[in-house]
Amino acid sequence: MFSDGALRPAARQSAVLNPWNGETVGSVPADTPRELDDAIRRIRAAWRPLSPRRRAEVLRGAAALLGERAAETSTLITGESGVCVKETRKEIERAVANLTVAAEETERLRGESIPIPGQDRLAVTVLEPVGVVAALTPFNRPLNQVVVKVAPAIAAGCPIVLKPSEKTPLTALAFAGLLMEAGLPPEQLVVTTGDPGLIGPALAGHPEVDMVTFTGSVATGRAVSAAAAGKRLLLELGGNDPLIVLRDADLELAVRLAAEGAFATAGQSCRGIKRVIAVEEIADELVAGLAEAARGKRAGDPLDPATDLGPLISQEAAAEVERRVLDAVAAGAKPMCGGERRGSLLAPVVLDQVPREAELVVEETFGPVAPVIRVRDAAEAVSVANGTRYGLQAGVVTSDAMAFLRIAAELRVGAVNLNAGPHFDSPHIPFGGVKDSGLGREGIRYSTREMSVTKTITLPLP
Template identity: 35%
Template sequence: MEIHKLYIDGQWVEAEEFQELLSPYNQELVAQIPVANKNHVEQAITSAQKATKVMRGLSAAERSEILEKVSQIMSERKEECALILATENAKPLKAARAEIARTIETYKFAAEEAKRIHGETVPLGAAKGGKNRFGYVKKEPLGVIAAITPFNFPFNLTAHKLGPAFAAGNTVVLKPASQTPLSGFMTAKIFEEAGLPDGALNVVTGKGGVVGDLLVTDSRIKMVTFTGSVPVGLGIKEKAGLKRVTLELGSNAGVIVEDTDDLDAVAARCVEGAFNFSGQVCISVQRIFVKENLLETFIEKMRAHAKKLVIGDPKSEDTDISALINPGETDRIESWIIEAVNGGATIAYGGKRVGNAFEPTLVVNGGKNLSISCNEAFGPIVVVNPYKSWDEAIDLVNDSEYGLQAGVYTTNLQKAFDAAERLEVGGVIINDIPSFRVDNMPYGGVKNSGVGKEGIKYSVEEMTESKFVSFKL
């Protein structure tokens, strides 16, 4: 068992207090994690503030080289990183390796984007008072950014914050999720090896009420980028003042199955989207609305694909589904299933816990007011309901306090464009599930799904300031 340290100003710093990190799969003790106090957070912010001058002084090529080196080192250590995921958040190796592959690509995108940050000239002569004047806009880094990351994709979602921040010349204080600090420490080691200047990255672990609040309220922090729950996100928004804030707060993503040339392939894809990493994905498929004449066949095909999934040890090559992040989440999912059955829904497959895991569960005819329909499940549950008309399907997807992404299966081009116009979400995925994401696309929702956009180019825009310069000729 390893006793870990905080990473501040390029040094590994011992803490006075520790908390135990337990395996979600078997509750075995994995490591002792340092608990940062107020002094540690102060040191981290001071270090990041001091390093802003160094980062601003790096050329685009130098920033790009560091990020490219990070991608290269992670590629060399990808199996080690995947095992960290299997250990700290019970992500099955299949899914863990996929996350690391995406993380490597995310840092590559950031390395490339570092060379593309540019402003524009402004045609001042178009205004009556602008004759004989030349103007342009340049992009500058904000300064110190606080990054608060979740447990479900601790390597890649951290990369979505660190990559664009460093590409733009910012510095970062990172607070990883309490259950997944090992990925944060490994990320720091990789950046250290890649030659990132001391103080540009600081990693402080501990209680959100201490670390998070200090980061959100400190005037030296110029932006907070957060991925997590709605209540915490609302709290950050209220406390952040005039800081920039990007919030990715989750969803209960919907899919419309209107018509398709291959219903079996659609069912298989929906099973993948609903149960990958036990549904602990912001854009996990949670609500499926199927044209009523296809419902019975679709459910049978989904059931057949769900039966193939293997529940077990995340470090096994065969495992598809493992433990939820903590036993309390398994208890919650179990209670939601009981509520659904009592509310008249039918369990077409699954519905039972297996140790700290939960079976992939297919619920049919779940009412819109049930917890599994109107809240974010973040578990291996999907609700399938029929609809009669196209307009009804659109309304059913929109009947949610969330709006991150939605999927639409249709062979009708007019309906596809209609869905793109009318669905109240940040991303409409035609002929695929809402769980689709690649790391250079814009990503972010509306309503309670958050504010701002991720995706490297789009995050860089959030993490830079536009400065206007004018010359009188």
């Protein structure tokens, strides 16, 4: 594993495959739970919190190095994830922004002073690191999913044990090396790879781990929660995010948002648009525009700068999305374009009049699909939007500010965006959901505080 500042040799290796062509792009150690146990105990014994100034220097240095290596890092991400270079270049920009904001937040970690009424004492609070943070990340956006967990941990002063997805571990290992160059002490970071069924529970349940932060499926998140019982948790478990389009919407904007949110990263994003909920009066025009936008998307070789959509992470994943699309059509959905599959590549799909009970729109579908559900009015749109077990983010396109505020109050989600899609993001704002979409909030400032504990000190007043 990656420990003590370098990637250590291993008795067994696991291959990493390119989703586009099936070629082996690298191999990583197949760590065992026993090796992981040893590494966690060593990182705990060696941990000494860095000063806030030093933490900020490391994070700014990492941002600078990542910016300098944008081209090679983009190629690496594309090689193991299949996400096209148009998208991976943006991912690096987001990662640099997150690292920069984390450096700033390091210097904003402050407590408060509290005069105690009726007693001649003063209370002072200080924020301290929660301890060893275990971070488990998914395959989609293999750089930024790592950065949004590791950067706040560094900002808070915590040592990190990172387990990236077994499908996309190479980017995480490269980033770990970059952090060493930026000055992070070797004893502050471990990156473990191997069988997730063995390594994941061993990491989440380890007695020397104080906090677990996880992004992934609901089922795996529940297993992580059970293994980590008694520890602090930060869980991001996916979404079924709607874009609601009302009768007074700017339809050109709505089409652009729907196409961006449904097809970016081949639809493999928890905050991507999974449902387009359109009021009947404008649905025909919206669907026509969305189908035209989808036909203009080029799916193919992710290393080609002209490509808009690369493959899904595996043939199995693409076949599952294809099955859900066909099932929705069999249940009455009207196919407008796309859906042709070649291995792990799926042409962007637009479906109209999708039954709201179809699996495609009830569950989180990770693929380039824009399913349109027609409704009578805003009230029905809210009912449909709330009608799944997820509650991550939502977007509403309307010219009526008061209608938007009513809808925002009624939606059971973590964030609602006016004239922007659920895929809107910023390192400065909280990110997370309700219901089965997770627990706690990411976003650099908010994650940094999740990874901190409050200590209260009282002293007598003179």
